[in-house]
Amino acid sequence: MSYISERPVERITLPVLQRWSQEGRRIVMTTAYDAVTARIADPIVDVILVGDSVGNVCLGLDNTLPVSMAMMNHHLDAVARTKPRALLVADMPFLSFHLGVEETIRNAGGFLQRGADAVKLEGGAKRVQMIRALVDCEIPVMGHLGLTPQSVNIMGGFKVQGRKADDALCLLDDAQRLQEAGCFALVLEGIPAELAARATESLSIPTIGIGAGASCSGQVLVFHDVLGLTEGHRPKFVRAYSTGFQLLQDALAHWAADVRNGAFPASEESYGLPEGLNDAITNWTPFNSN
Numbered sequence: 001m002s003y004i005s006e007r008p009v010e011r012i013t014l015p016v017l018q019r020w021s022q023e024g025r026r027i028v029m030t031t032a033y034d035a036v037t038a039r040i041a042d043p044i045v046d047v048i049l050v051g052d053s054v055g056n057v058c059l060g061l062d063n064t065l066p067v068s069m070a071m072m073n074h075h076l077d078a079v080a081r082t083k084p085r086a087l088l089v090a091d092m093p094f095l096s097f098h099l100g101v102e103e104t105i106r107n108a109g110g111f112l113q114r115g116a117d118a119v120k121l122e123g124g125a126k127r128v129q130m131i132r133a134l135v136d137c138e139i140p141v142m143g144h145l146g147l148t149p150q151s152v153n154i155m156g157g158f159k160v161q162g163r164k165a166d167d168a169l170c171l172l173d174d175a176q177r178l179q180e181a182g183c184f185a186l187v188l189e190g191i192p193a194e195l196a197a198r199a200t201e202s203l204s205i206p207t208i209g210i211g212a213g214a215s216c217s218g219q220v221l222v223f224h225d226v227l228g229l230t231e232g233h234r235p236k237f238v239r240a241y242s243t244g245f246q247l248l249q250d251a252l253a254h255w256a257a258d259v260r261n262g263a264f265p266a267s268e269e270s271y272g273l274p275e276g277l278n279d280a281i282t283n284w285t286p287f288n289s290n
């Protein structure tokens, strides 16, 4: 059975996403970091996120902290060139929205000038001033609460958040604050399902969960996780729908074996010589041979 329907023509703008969410349609979001992943994802999902997870997923980094604006711009450009129909959200990397309103607006506005429809940034009450400033400049903002990977040092690792009463209540307050500040949606990551459900019912904007249970208004997973392209530890909340890493490695190994045993390329994969040229090249003698 194929889950791929014909590529819908409608561009998923912010008002379209808001309408769908109000109609109770669950939002599907995944990441893309280049033109290939964007083209695979675009006919399927509603939102494409050029996530700062590019750092650990594609660039071999241990966490997202070293990801810079230059890296994000490079990957956003590759995705934006495919002109996706999905809403295109660009992730604000660490330190790109902390150093002052002007720099934050310049960074986020730059993302929109490169083709993003919206930006995402991590954090709660402390980020309200920046979020308001961005929204005032017509820059749509998606918030991100819970296990925010850029806070790895404060959290002491990638740990489920909101398991203590004051943390849980703080998250519910933060969700309200981000909504009031003008966020159009919130990512809720790595929190108990019941807490995500409470946040979702308390908000009028959609929540997009990752490791936050089934009651969110939508779900996001990293592209490479859904397709089983990532090696090593797989978080509990990931369901891999393919064994992509193994499938791709098997295919590459098959090609390598065919090269080594002479089965590749076949005549269908080779170019023929135009008629009459065969004699010419057979009779040709190497320049230096006597």
Ligand code: KIV
Residues within 6 Å of the ligand: 031, 049, 050, 051, 052, 053, 054, 091, 187, 210, 220, 221, 222
């Ligand atoms: O960077 C990212 O991929 C993310 C998602 C996991 C929400 O922030």
